[in-house]
Amino acid sequence: MSATISPLPSVHKPSRLGERILACFTWAMIIYTMLPIGVMVVFSFNYAPAGRIALNWLHFTFANYRDAFGIQDLTGALIHSLEVAVGSAVISSIIGTPLALALARYRFWGKSATDLVIFADIAAPAVVVGASLLSLFLALNLPRGLLTIFIAHVAFNLAFAVVVIRARVSGLDRALDRAAADLGATPWVAFWTVTFPLILPGIIGACMLCFLLSIDDLIITSFVAGQTLTFPLWVYGAVKVGMPPQVFVLSTFIFLGGMALALVNVAVTHRREAAA
C-alpha cells in the first residue's frame, strides 16, 4: 500500500492477494524485458565457430571481445552511427531550443499549427517518414549517403528535442529573467546568464534522447542510406548470411555506454537540484 493512504476504515480491505499477484506479474514482465538483453550479453561470451554466432551455448571465451573491432565494415558502420547520432542530437537541440522557448513563453499566431506539426512529426509512422524523404531525395537527385541520413535524423529528432526542452522551460520561474531585465540586462544577456544555465539540463536531456533515438533507428535510415551503412543497417543486412559475434559485443558496448550516459544525467540533475 502506498504511504499516502492510511488504513482504510471501510468494509473493503485492500486485497493483499491482488497486490501480491500484481507484484509477481510486474517482476515477471521485468524479467521478460531483460531476457533478450541477457541473451545478448551472455552470447557475446560464447565460442563462435567459423565466426558466426552459435544458437546454443558452447563454451565461455573472451575471443569475441579481443576481436571486437575485427570486422572493418561493422566498425565503420558503428562509427557512422555515432557520427550521425552526435551530430543530429546537437543540431536538433540547437534548432529546437528557440522553438521550445517560443512555445513555452509566447502566445503567437500559428502556435497551434506549430503544435500540430510537432505532434505529427512525433506520431508519423517511420515508414512514411522514410519513404517521403527518399521521394524528396530522388526528386532532387540528391545522392544518398551520410548527409541524407543526417538530414533524416534531424527531421525526426527535432520534434522530440522541442518537446523535452519545452517541458524544462515551462517549469522555469519567469520572475528570474524579469529580475534580470529590471537590473538592466538586455534580453540577449539575460538569456545567456539566466535562462540558458537553467534550461541546460533540459537541453542535455534532449541531446541524450536524440542520441539514443538516432543510434537506434533502422526503419527511416534504411530508406535514405543508399550504400552507406549504419550499425543497425549492417546488422539487418547480415541476418540472411549469419551473424558474427562482434555484433553482440559491440551492442553490449552500446548498451553499457547508453546506461552510463543515463546514470550520469540522473546524477548531474540530482546534484543541480540539490544545489539549487
Next chain:
Amino acid sequence: MRRLRGKLAPYLLSLPSWVYLIVFFIIPLASMLGMALAVGDPLSGYTISDNFQEFVTGFTSYEDAFARSFWYGTASTVITLAVAYPVAYWIAFYGGRHKSTYLFLIMLPFFVSFVIRVLAWEFILSDQGFVLGPLKAIGLLPQNFHVLSTQWAVIGGLVYNSFAYYVLPLYVVLEKIDRRLVRAANDLYASPSTAFMKIILPLSAPGVFAGFLLVFVTNVGDFVNAALLGGPGTYMIGNIIQDSFFENQDYPMAAALSSILMLMLMIAILLYSKAFGTEAIQEYAA
C-alpha cells in the same frame, strides 16, 4: 522598437525549426504524393500526371498486406496495453520509494538497438535454439514445432518492443491520480473493483489513449519484426514498401503504398487529436 521586438520574438525563435520541418518533413510528404502520381521509369525520369491508377492498383493488389498490418498493429497494441497497465498500476501505487528503479529496469531495452532486440528474440525463438531445442530433444514438443515465421512471433516481437513505450504514459497518468479520491470511494463503500472502474480507469484514460495511438501507429508501420521473426506469410505493408523501393525499384508504387498508409493513419491521428488534443502526446513523448 522594444515592443516590436517583443512581438516578433516568437516568430524569429520558431523560424529555424519551421524552415527545417517544412523542407524536410512537409515537402517530402508532398513529394511522396507527387511520386505516387508520377509515370515513367528510373532511367528516363518521371513526369507527374493525374494518374491515380497507382493508388487503386496498390490498394487492391496489396489488400492482404494492409489488412495484416492493421491486424498485427491492433492485436499487438491491445496485448501491450493489457500487460503494461497492471505493471504501470503496480509501480505507481505500490512501487514505494523504488518507483524510479522499477521504471529504469523497464526502460533498459532503450539502451539496446532495436534491431538487436529483435535479433535476440529470433535467437531465443529459433527452431533449434537453446529454448526449443532441448524441449524438442526431451520430447516435450514435436520435432516440427516452430514459433518463428508464425504471426504470433511477429505480434510477440511488436509487443516486446512497445512494452516500455506503453508503460511510461500509463505510469504518468496513474501517478498523478489523487489518492484521496480512491479513499473517498472506499469510505463511500465502493468495492475495490468499483473504485477502479469509476475512478482510476477514467482518470487514466488520457494515458491509455495517447499510448494506444503511439504504439499502434509505430506497429502498423513496422517491417523489422515481420522480416526477422516472420516468414513469407507475415509480410506487412512496410515490407512491401521496402521491396517496392529497393527490390523492384517501382518508385511510384512504393510512394502510392506509403501515401495510402499515411492517409489511413492520418485519419486515425486527426480523429484522435480532435477528440483528445495534442498536449498529452507531447507530454508523454517527453
